[in-house]
Structures are given as C-alpha cells and as structure tokens.
Amino acid sequence: MSNGSTFPPPRRLRRTLLIALAAVVALGAAGWLVWRAPGGGPSRTGTSAAGSPAPDPKGDTGVPSTGAPSVRPGNPHGSLKGRTVLLDPGHNPTNHDHTRQIARLVDIGNDRKECDTTGTSTDDGYAEASFSLDVARRARTLLQAEGAKVVLTQDGDRPYGPCVDERAAIGNSAHADAAVSVHADGSDVGHRGFHVILPDRVRAGAADTSAIVGPSRDLGERLAGRFVAATGSAPSNYVGHGTGLDVRSDLGGLNLSTVPKVFIECGNMRDPKDAAELTDAQWRQKAARGITEGITDFLTR
Template structure:
C-alpha cells in the first residue's frame, strides 16, 4: 500500500508498532508475509456473493452453548429494524466511553428467505445481494450459528472492560440485515471500531484465519479514504493477538501467511465511514479447522483474541 503523507505521524507509529508486534507473535506459529489484494477464494463473506449455501442446522451440529444461546428467530419475513443495542452493563474499565459494533455474519434463517436476501443493494461501486446464507461444516454447523456464538462471547468480554457494544442483529429478525444496513449501523453508532465475524468455506487443506481490511475505494456512496489506515491498524492488532490467544496460524491460502487480506468488493467495508475489518476465523470445510470452530472452548479463545485486538487498538 502506498505511503500516505496525510496520515498523522502518531497513527503511523501505532501501525508500525502493531505490525512489529504481530510479526513477533506470528513467528511462533507461521511465517509472515505481506498482505495482498487478491480477493481470496470465496465471494463476499456475509456480504452477498457466491457464499456457500448452508443447510439448516443438523442434529449432528454441536449443541448451542447455554451461556450465549438466543431464542430461535421467527421464520416470518421481517421489516428492517434498528441495531440490537447494548450498554456497557454498568461496568467501568479501560474501554469506558468507547463504542464497538459487532457484526455477526449472515443469519441462521437466511436460507428461508432467498428472495429477500438475493435483492440487489448499492455498495457504492456496484450492486450485490442483500446478504448470503454463509457456509457450514460438513456436519451441518452453520456459519451463522458460529458467528452469533462468538459475537455473544465477544460482547461479554468487551462489556467487562466498560465498552458500549452494539450488535447489528441478535437473533431478532428473520433474515439479514442487508450489507448496506450492516455498514450503516456502525456509521450511525459512530463506532470507534467495527468487527464483522465470519468463518470461511474453502477447500480441504486450506487452514487458518485471516483478517480482511478495506482497500482504498472511491465511487458512488463508497469512500474509504479516511478509514484505510486506522482499519489496517485495527486488523493488524487483531491478527497478532488472535494468533497468541487461539494458537491458530494465519491462513495458508490467503494473504501470504500474513493473516491479512485487502478487498475492495465488500459492501460492509466500502460503505463504512468508521474503522472496520472482517475476520474469517477458520475454514469450516477443512476437518481440522472445523474441529476448532465447533469447540466451545476454542470459540471462547477466538472471542478473546478479537477482544484483545480491539482493546489494543482502542487503548493505543
């Protein structure tokens, strides 16, 4: 990425320190290279694209964790609604006064509303589907179940540090929200950081996590010029601390083992006006990664890694 003289020196120093810390941590798990803008092997995660269709949750899928499970959403179509707001729960801590928006990728009932989620929406540079169904493990554990579970755990961790946490949805709507609304929720909350939680659906043997950063995009309603650098700082910190907390290595198929990827085709990033990243926590179609993703204990580690990355970014 070209050096940007308009970025304040303090922000550049933070990014450099974060990158150095990530490289040091990453050496314990895998070699690190530079992020790329290849676009990866799958279409927009949770943002409309080809998105592998996930079947309804099967009996072989892991039972929901009772500490984070929510009621099953209605299967009736719903009108667009506001975000699932949340307060800090009265806690005080290092993140008091900060607002974090968590975006759980997809929706467990999207597959029941294909007409609604296939509707085209404007993402600035082009049009894409409102949302997608997401992927699943071979045993039927849906990505949308995974993302909600990790998001609930992440919310709890951040609230304990005093942050105000807003979820883009929380099992409170039948489908969606659409990708443009997901971005708008973060913008309207004036979030200090937004993280969209996902899991990938790639080929067997493709393993590891990667954090997706916004590319420099200007077109229509999209202008990421003000969020590219802070989002890279946020994503780099999350990547480094995700390695530390989960023991997982960066992706061996996207990002040159850096754990970072840059994309310009994601509506959730293109339309954001606040620092935002996506994280693909692993590959649901690889048996070894799937064993991690279906483990409640590992999901707690994943939430901790993301929370630690967010905290590191917000505390500077």
C-alpha cells in the same frame, strides 16, 4: 623496617584493592547495560536486534510478517469506558428461510450485490451464521466487562439479514470507534487458518473509504496478532500470502463504512481440522478473546 619488598604497606594495599574492585564492578555494570540496550542483545520484550519480534522458541507463527505490534501483557479493567464497538455477526441463522429477500441487490458504491447470503457450514451442518453469532456474543460479554458500549448488527432477533448496506449503516449511526464483522470461510479441504479482510480505497457512489483505510489496517494488524496469541491458529495458508491480511474492494460492509472496520474469517469450515476447532465451544471462547484483545489494543494504542 623495610625488607626490600615492593608491596605497599597493608593500609595502602586495602585501598588499592577497594579501588580495583570498584572499577571492575563499574565496568561489569556498564557492559551489562550495553548488552541489554536495543541492538545489544536479547531483552525481556522478545525483540531481536533488528527490532522485529524474535521467533518464539515454542514455534514461530509467522504473524510478524503482518507488521502487527508486539502483544502487550493486557489492559486495565474498564479501559474501554466511553468507547463504542460494533460487532457484526456474519449472515443470519434463518437467512435460508428468506432466500428471495436476501437475493435482492443493494448498492455497495462500486457495484451492486446481494442483500446477504446464507453463508457456509461444516460438513456436519454447523452453520457459519450460528458460529459468528456465538463468537460475537462471547466477544460482547468480554468487551462490556472492559467498559465498552457494544452494538450488534443482529442478535438472532431478525428474520433475515440485515443487508450488507444496513450493516455498515448501523456502525456509522452508532459512531463506532471500531467495527469487526465475524465470519468463517468456506474454502477447499487443506486450506487452513484465519485471515483478516481490510478495506481497499474505494471512492464510488455512496462509498468513500479514504478516511478509514489507515485506521482499519491498524485495527486489522492488531486483531491478527492477538488472534494468534489467543487461539494458537496460524494465518491462512491460502489467502494473504502468509500475512493473515487481505485487502478487498467488493464488500459492502467495508465499502460503505465510515468508521474503522475489518472482517475476520476465523477459519475454514470445509476443512476437517479447522472445523474441529470452529465447532468447539472452548476454542470459540478463545476466538472471542482474541477479537476482544485486538479491538482493545487498537482503542488504547
């Protein structure tokens, strides 16, 4: 019996409500997917709508200006099996006992430079050579745990050197897949942060970097990104215009390399704040991890 109402009977009402509910759910899901899509809103990868890394709410380090890839969560154990890595600890702890030998000039392709130097030190006398050897040894342990074969240019087993041309030759002879020379800088107080030195295009004499400039930059950018993540250090405030990257054509270890190679200046030993980190064993372990992860990123890209 009709009472004149326009409402549908109960069965038709339930069907209508179910159809409406399904439509709302579908529209809501579609809207969520659009918002999560690239350019539609924040995502768990931390990438902004423009495609560049979003600022870290805990403090933006500025490394995105290097163009370095986003830091990945990690690499599987043994991911470097079959790969060879050259680690080049800068200078030598006993170079100061062999000043005549390290002062002789060697050919770096576009110039002639000293075989090696003594390096710098902190105000308290902690030598760059001791720092670089310690970090390289720590990085070797981490890289070997990932399955890599690791070659060191020196392991405290030489009276001095090797010379810069021999350092390059060791990596070339090993057919290294990646090479990193570990250093710390000796600049003015107030100059802080790390920087990665990339090879410039050099074709002169025995030097020809044309084949390694591109892959070396890739290695350097990944190394810079990982070093920030591992150590919390900022890119240099005095070299590289805030990018953490510097291109040079006057280093024999880069000029004469035929494998992808970069230098990393882990900090400034002459600045008290940087020196406090460089002399801390726990920080050096972080530095070794950053170097290891940068190399791993490059070799598993």
